[in-house]
Each structure stands twice: as structure tokens, then as C-alpha cells.
Amino acid sequence: MIPSVLPTYNRVPLSFVRGAGSWLETDDGTRYLDMGAGIAVNVLGHAAPELVTALTEQAQALWHVSNLYQIPQQQKLADQLVDLTFADTVFFTNSGTEAAELAIKMARKYWHEKGEDRSEIITFDGAFHGRSTGAISAVPHSEKMVKGFGPLLPGFTQVAWDDPDALAQAVTEKTAAVMIEPVQGEGGIRPLPEPALRAIRKLCEDTGALLIFDEVQCGVGRTGKLFAHEWSGVTPDIMMVAKGIGGGFPLGAVLATEAAAAGMVAGTHGSTYGGNPLGCAIGSKVLQIVADPAFLDQVNAKAGFLRQKLDALVATHPDTFESLRGEGLMLGLKCKRPCGEVVQAAYDAHLLTVPAADNIVRLLPALNISEADMAEAVDRLDRAATALETPKN
Ligand SMILES: *Cc1c(COP(=O)(O)O)cnc(C)c1O
Secondary structure, three states: OOOOOOOOOOOOOOOEEEEEEOEEEEOOOOEEEEOOHHHHOOOOOEOOHHHHHHHHHHHHHOOOOOOOOOOHHHHHHHHHHHHHOOOOEEEEEOOHHHHHHHHHHHHHHHHHHOOOOOOEEEEEOOOOOOOOHHHHHOOOOOHHHHOOOOOOOOOEEEEOOOOHHHHHHHOOOOEEEEEEOOEEOOOOOEEOOHHHHHHHHHHHHHHOOEEEEEOOOOOOOOOOOOOHHHHOOOOOOEEEEOHHHHEOEOOEEEEEOOOOOOOOOOOOOOOOOOOOHHHHHHHHHHHHHHOOHHHHHHHHHHHHHHHHHHHHHHHHOOOOEEEEEEEOOEEEEEEOOOHHHHHHHHHHOOEEOEEEOOOEEEEOOOOOOOHHHHHHHHHHHHHHHHHHHOOOO
16 A cells, blocks of 8 residues: 555655754654755754744744745845855746756746747756656656656757766757756766866856756855855856755745846746745745855865765775765765665664765755764764674674
8 A cells, every 4th residue: 555655755764853053862861863854955964043043033024925025035145145246136946946946947948038939958877856747857867756747748868977078068049048967966976177177167158058067966055155156157048056045944946147147137037936935034044054154164174074075984984985075064974885784883873874876975954953963973984884894794
């Protein structure tokens, strides 16, 4: 019999009743150290006091009204994002997938307004943009995501990751946009080298194609800058944000330049919940904290500390780990045994990590995790690896 919860996830038999900072607790009081943060979502940890306050204050005043009306919380968050980034304008969604949908629509509308037949969008192998029909159509090479869900939407071409020649060939006079994660998340914590990002920007400028960054996973302080692309100085025309921006409350956004958003006039797009007062009050607080240069300095210091410990771990366990990669607190351990075994052994050591493609164990902790908790996490990974390496009899 089918479970009452549609069984689209392979869940581990673990459930939590409360959380604080980087720790989660089961109903029998067992504590787990959380290095996954809800897949890069809980940027300030669980039940962050500032966010609890922002949520309860807004919850007592007003949750939802509709985009038929002015929403000051939404206006404030949009102004913050515009002040902090390349963007001139913002649309709020409830998830990354919805942000992908709008990014795709916006790029096509841009060319429609110019009277040009340019609707093709170029994406990359290993990419992940969400699970809607549009977002899976964007990655036709991903059999796991698209098989059985056809016909897919036309107009997407997926090319090899970090292959400038393949990309240059794929971009034609039909190309509306190039869509890329500056650091791939689901694809296995793969940062695109800076020169490659600059080359893509140049290619877009030469051909007119818009550049869309998907910073749903790598954005909001994760790499040590507010947005990952800031390391390279390359800016997009359109950017998708979600995961971390709500700190655990469902919230996403599409940021765009005035030129890229030109076709999105009244009536062309909408969302019932998107930009509601509750979500935006929380997002505003998250952004106020994370965008503080002193906070980002701390993220970089923490990342340096964690990397050093993890490099030592890899060196101690050459039979389990091959290498460490990633940026800031978006780290991946490339494994020499199936990454699922390492994730399971970590569960046994009461440590939460997240598997990814390319046999990677992801570490995406809260951005305010303490040094003591990071050291404890690496100790637990060390125990997990030792258990895997110890012959069973
Ligand atoms: C998680 C993710 C998405 C989809 O976000 P949802 O909120 O799950 O819809 C899109 N792009 C990237 C890079 C992601 O990591």
C-alpha cells in the first residue's frame, strides 16, 4: 500500500523534535550535530533567536494579505537586495524551483519584447535548477529527473561543465540565455573556475545572450561573500536565490537588472504567497545579519578553520576520502567508497551530512557554527571513517 506521504524520498529513520544552533534533538533526547543545515537553508542555525523574534513579531501582526496590496516588508527586502547586489528589481517566490521558472520566463520575454526569436536556454551537465516541468526540462541529460515526465519543454541545450569550446558552439543567434550555478551543489560541490565565469560573461556580451546565475544553494553568505559570483567580479543579468534567504522559512527570489526585466510588466507573472509579510520579515532579518561584512569575515575565518581540519582528515583516511573541494562553508568530501556508506556511518556517529552526485559528501553547516562544533563534526567524521575501515567479523 502506498504510504500516506508520497514516497518520492528515501528517508532515513530519523526524526527531530527540536533544534538549537547546529544541534538537532530526537524525541528520546539524542543529539545530532547538523552539518547539512537542511541543505544549506538554516544559515543562522536552528531556532536562531533573532529569527524567532522576527517571525513571532510579524506573526502577531499580519501573515498574508496578497500582492493586490502594498507589502512594506516585501518592499524593504527588495530594497535591501537591490542595495547589496547588481540587481535593480526583485520578484519573490516560495522556492528555488519557482525562481527558476521566472528566470526562464523573464529571459524569453526579454527577447520577445525586442521582436527577436531567441528562446533557447543553455544549461550545464550536473546542473540542478529544481523539479518543476520547466526546471527538469532545463536538464534533459539528467535521466533520474526527466525519465517518464516527457514531453519536456523544448528550448534547452545542456552542455559539458567547464568546457568553453562546447559552450561557445552551443550559443547561437537563437540563444536567449545561459543559466549556471557558480558553484554546483547537487552536482557535487563543483566551483566554476573564475576565468571560466569571466569567459561566459564575455561570450554573453558578444552574443547578447542573458546570463542567469542560479545561486539558490551557493548564495546568501555560503561561500564567504553574500553571493558566490562576487568572488569573480562577474555579474549576471538575472539571479535565482532561495534556500538560505529565508533561514528556514520558505522564501525565494529572482533578482534582475532593469534591462533584463523590461518585459515583466503588470499581469505577466504572479504568486499568491510569494513576498508575503511573514516570509519577507524573516528574509529581511536574515539578510541584515548575513550581509554584514563582519559576519562574512567570520564565515571566511570559520571556513579556513574547517578546511584545515578536513584536509587533515582526508590525509588520515586515504582509504575513505580522496580530496576536499568547495568554497567557504560549501564543502564536499570526494569519497573513495560509496558516499552513501560514509553518510550512514556519520549518522551512526550522530552527525548529519548530505550526499551529492560525483560521490561527494556535502558539508553545509550553519554559517554561524562555532569552532568547537566544527571540531566536533570532524572528530565524528574521523570516527565514522575509522568504523568503515575496521574489518567486521
Ligand atoms: C535546491 C536548488 C534548487 C531548487 O530549489 P527548491 O527550493 O527545492 O525548489 C534550484 N537550484 C539549485 C542550485 C538548488 O540547489
